[in-house]
Amino acid sequence: MGSARGTGEANTAFAAVLLEAGCSHAALARKVNELGLLQGEVSRYDKASVTRWAQGMTPRGRAPEFIAAALAGFSGRPVAPVDIGFAEQGQKPVVARALTYREDVGETLHTLAELGSTDISRRSLLGAVPYVATALLDPQRQWMLWLLEDEQAPRLAVVAGSGPAEQVQAMIEMFDEMDNRFGGGGVRASIVHYLSTELAPMLQQRGLPTPQRRVLYTSAAKLAAMAGWCSYDSADYGLAERYMIQALRLCAEGGDRVLGGQILAGMSHLATSLGDPTEGVSLARVGIATAKSAGSPLGLMRLHAMAARGYAVLGDSRQATASLLAAGEKLEVSRGPAEESPWVRFLDHHYLEAEAALVHRDLGEAGQAERLALASVEANGDRRRRQAISRSVLATAFLQQNRLDEAVGTASNAVDLLAGVHSERSVQALRDFRARLAPHRGEAVVRDFERKARPILGTAA
CATH class of the missing domain: 1.10.260 (434 Repressor (Amino-terminal Domain))
Structure with a gap:
């Protein structure tokens, strides 16, 4: 460069x-x-x-x-x-439009369909799509305005029912299972294709009954958010941002506050991970305001955990600890997955352990990070992506305690887990650990690890 x-x-x-x-x-x-x-x-x-x-x-x-x-x-x-003073970069119109939270949901559907069809052919049509940190400000503002207006709106009963909504829900469950097993990179194209060629046109039809339309909008929001997460998992951060912004707009049309909170949690995660923890905290707080009256303690648990992640990167130990305590309190009052929204049933105490381990790692609290990361490793034996991330955190906790051999051995196991899993988030977690090894590069065990990891992690900077 x-x-x-x-x-x-x-x-x-x-x-x-x-x-x-x-x-x-x-x-x-x-x-x-x-x-x-x-x-x-x-x-x-x-x-x-x-x-x-x-x-x-x-x-x-x-x-x-x-x-x-x-x-x-x-x-x-x-x-x-x-x-x-730098020349305007050539940019496909849909790439610019997809950063906008539009009032007209019809325009959102058109944008999403075009973004999806272009994404599938992105090697020749889309090119590199930049992540734009400041683009997340307006969606937050628009969403908060919708929240204020929605307080005055009549509540409609929304039931899943049968027909198209039932079919879409089955597809969501299938995509979710594939994502958990193989990583976002392996399933993203399928999600995007279904969303842009099947579900978006379905929502453009006239005459759909209002309850069914609301369910379908919520389902489309969930799929757009999943496309965002899968893009994130493939290191396509600009696309992840655009899918999440469009997902939030669709969610307003469906009126689902629990899902809205989860989309904001995803945005928070993205912002914090890409070096903007202040925005990450802001997005998490908007999510908490969204979900606080939605009857979903598990959803709130995740949002408080995201706030903790942002505060930890900022070095604010007091706020990070308070947010983790709030997350734990929400977990305690949840009556279990069966009593929660389907959008948050995957969340449990193991999820909070994994996120808390990252918080303690970033605060330099190595003993607590080790304990929680080890618990996450033991609890997620069948989820290789989560295993790889938690092992990377555990390796860092060992390194922070000057236990070099244990650190490198744990990270080496994480490298083995990534065979056949398309997850850039897991790769980035290991790159973070590798960067921390810089003071020890003269050690033979470190040189051996770097040689082993190079095919997956690339060359160290």
């Missing part, structure tokens, strides 16, 4: 936004490198690079996106590449 030749003219727009952001050249360069690395792009920009951008040099590849995102974070407002 080097820099292209400059125009010879100073980039005054870039310089003005940099001044507004109030960050040093070195701080901006570091943040751009971090954002790129989170999306698989290795760069080594430094303060001299920032000086060259101000002098009119345009960086190659996706760097303008990461520079704009970094400046947006420092300045606290949306910043696009064009705002800082």
